[in-house]
């Protein structure tokens with residue numbers, strides 16, 4: 375029987391950040407693929423806002439150290455996971471829905487010699503294939519926007535965290551001003567489903583049993599990042615058209631412009647959430 379391919383999986387099949395793009399960029403820089411270090415990849419393998427500083431912030435909020443066993447949910451090409459493994463010497467298990475990204479993540483991790491610390495599993499965040507209390511920390515960056523059932527994914531995070539463990543994630547959050555049409559457009563264009571508000575994320579976290587919930591507003595920071603990305607993207611028009619064709623260029627151009635507009639009009643923003651796994655959880 376044919377499998378129904380989830381919209382997020384289709385979206386990432388066509389996404390400009392891919393294993394191929396990372397390897398191309400390294401070739402253009404004249405890097406020898408046999409002598410790569412994790413640092414060589416950082417400029418290309420992070421698919422979120424705020425770069426490595428944002429990963430460091432999540433690392434602190436999740437209390438990650440060399441003793442941690444971290445789960446990265448919606449890990450993409452495992453860029454953040456490799457950074458955490460290289461920086462903190464922590465073990466990181468990654469989960470991503472996209473078969474292409476999961477396979478690419480494995481190859482990139484092996485290429486920089488981190489496969490002893492970083493493991494990649496292709497799975498849906500709504501049904502984590504791990505036993506109860508398997509991890510000391512769970513993180514996620516700009517991935518949950520694609521996951522339809524947020525309550526279920528947070529319940530799953532709570533289930534796999536051991537007591538005293540910590541969850542830290544960042545995601546898009548809406549304000550009540552985001553219209554139904556704008557929500558629909560976000561869903562059609564980039565598989566962003568069931569976008570939460572700051573308050574509804576707090577409620578879902580509390581319902582999943584998390585305690586000491588901290589919600590931080592990242593909207594200003596993300597607005598700056600988005601504006602710069604749009605400028606950079608437009609500056610690279612010739613290269614992008616040569617690589618992806620004029621239609622895909624225009625599609626992404628409109629997507630970025632739409633995003634910047636939503637954030638500028640305070641309908642959409644970024645949030646970082648962190649909380650502890652209380653004794654009631656595991």
Ligand SMILES: C[S@@+](CC[C@H](N)C(=O)[O-])C[C@H]1O[C@@H](n2cnc3c(N)ncnc32)[C@H](O)[C@@H]1O
Pocket residue numbers: 382383386419420421422447448449450451452453454469470471472475497498499500514515516517518520521522
């Ligand atoms: C914007 S990327 C972020 C990747 C990574 N966290 C990073 O910061 O580099 C979002 C990722 O979420 C993954 N994803 C979407 N829906 C998912 C689901 N239901 N379960 C697991 N991963 C999912 C996508 O395949 C994609 O790789």
